[in-house]
């Protein structure tokens with residue numbers, strides 16, 4: 001609802017009241033319409049201030065209403081009535097004014113913001129555009145380039161930037177409502193002719209056609225198939241070229257195509273999934289709302305290779321004291337320099353003062369004795385990690401949480417090396433650890449819920465999307481990646497090229513195809529794991545049995561490349577060719593194509609035409625099938641957990657909602673039918689056999705996501 005009151009004898013104060021973010025629900029919109037009418041009819045009221053309760057102006061339209069039959073007064077006429085009012089309307093912006101919230105403020109004649117406020121039109125991130133006049137008013141207010149930037153990126157600006165851009169008229173460090181009330185009194189009775197943004201001409205943009213062509217090209221390149229950014233450019237172009245009323249018509253048409261699109265549904269699902277993963281639960285009954293995290297003031301990191309350095313930076317940036325331990329002197333010296341460089345660059349990027357140095361370095365593991373939480377980040381080798389955990393168990397103070405940054409190893413086994421296995425959890429960071437948003441918090445059967453809660457809370461403090469997952473080989477993310485990679489290798493054997501597979505995945509929306517990613521992360525990483533698993537035979541034997549290992553189809557292609565010293569970017573050669581070791585730009589490699597041809601001949605394989613659809617179905621459906629298996633085993637608590645992991649850690653295109661959501665969009669029956677089809681053709685590939693949860697869901701007609 002919206003509360004109306006008379007303050008300072010002549011100011012009508014309208015307070016938006018819809019916790020937690022004053023989203024513009026049907027009830028709130030009705031409340032605003034009623035309150036505005038009251039204010040305009042009351043002769044005592046000479047000016048009006050609109051504010052939000054609990055320190056937040058408005059988080060925009062109520063996203064939960066989007067999938068429903070929207071009732072209540074629509075936003076556009078409501079904002080129009082505010083702009084047309086003959087008494088000054090002033091928005092008092094505290095906290096956030098986002099989406100419809102900012103559009104409401106743009107309908108007001110003046111805007112006063114608190115210095116800590118954030119403003120923006122993030123509709124594009126929800127697969128929409130600012131369609132309550134935002135795409136038409138903002139360019140008229142701040143010019144086309146600045147408006148286009150805000151609308152196509154959805155970025156939030158600070159009050160200071162908003163003032164500089166001309167979005168707000170005044171910024172205050174004091175009570176925003178008081179400042180707005182005072183301001184509204186000062187302008188009461190003044191003409192409002194020059195204050196209605198919809199009547200402004202759009203500032204002239206030189207070389208309009210070239211400007212928008214370039215903008216469109218840029219957006220199409222970065223949007224990777226997302227339709228909303230493209231529609232945003234079209235809407236701003238309408239503002240720049242059409243009178244306001246016609247621009248509004250265009251805004252409405254563009255919004256209509258977006259509003260019902262699968263992409264908007266997927267992006268809105270991601271918005272809620274990102275928040276839902278914080279409400280974790282474990283099979284043993286641990287829950288986010290009943291488990292109290294332990295306080296962490298000092299954290300320690302053991303091992304200062306690439307991961308350890310990134311984790312140290314991420315911890316230091318949260319303001320914690322950090323003890324960083326590296327036993328090799330040379331590595332320690334290099335790490336010190338690297339960490340301070342990363343901290344400095346991070347501060348510059350954020351426009352903040354450098355993080356005060358709260359890091360203590362040591363060569364001695366005894367230095368972690370006082371830490372509340374330790375993150376072990378030594379080389380991915382079980383014997384080495386076992387040794388470190390035994391040492392930690394002796395050295396650490398009672399109650400200290402012992403975490404391992406492993407991407408696949410058994411948490412429970414490591415816990416068994418310690419005196420207090422309940423204090424052991426996995427914290428699987430993604431490289432670079434101070435940049436990547438995802439953190440898998442891995443609980444073993446003996447991890448206490450307090451340990452999980454502590455790691456989850458620390459992840460949140462570090463600005464991560466933390467997802468609690470169970471203990472199994474590869475946890476959720478890497479476990480699902482295995483069948484995906486496997487299928488990509490098999491497709492090469494059957495006639496595809498790395499270019500064809502990567503193109504299909506990049507057209508789907510991944511920033512990089514599977515072979516480019518493999519070159520980037522290093523082919524030797526997987527090779528080492530496969531060797532440890534006893535999968536690798538050196539040299540190449542021939543015939544189908546040479547490609548069956550441990551009872552299932554196996555492709556030795558990756559191993560053969562490694563035997564040639566082709567480890568990817570770092571050696572300048574992998575699935576692609578690079579201009580030098582460490583080079584970043586991939587080129588097609590004729591050697592690789594000949595190698596594939598020779599390999600097929602040797603193995604008696606006949607190359608056939610593989611199309612993009614088969615690439616997507618085999619790679620993605622195999623990955624999704626593993627996701628269903630993970631759900632069935634209870635390793636992930638729900639599909640949102642898997643989807644968040646893939647969107648935030650593995651480059652899954654957000655506008656496709658994550659693998660499990662995508663499966664629902666495609667239709668579970670279709671996914672199962674295609675898996676069955678491919679499994680019949682490849683009975684030695686168990687990852688193509690639909691798992692029982694998928695079969696049960698299809699048989700019962702049940703959905704995995706209520707949004708679908």
Ligand SMILES: CC/C=C/CC(=O)SCCNC(=O)CCNC(=O)[C@H](O)C(C)(C)COP(=O)(O)OP(=O)(O)OC[C@H]1O[C@@H](n2cnc3c(N)ncnc32)[C@H](O)[C@@H]1OP(=O)(O)O
Nearest residue numbers: 020021023059060061062063064096098099100101122275
């Ligand atoms: C006609 C169509 C017009 C469309 C125009 C629009 O306005 S589209 C909506 C544009 N607005 C946004 O995209 C803002 C989304 N919200 C946020 O960015 C943040 O929530 C916030 C406002 C910056 C506050 O952040 P904070 O970290 O303080 O809180 P949470 O993000 O955890 O949110 C608290 C709960 O509120 C729910 N919520 C937030 N915004 C909305 C919203 N616009 N509609 C509905 N619900 C919203 C959020 O989901 C949290 O609840 P959970 O139950 O935890 O999910």
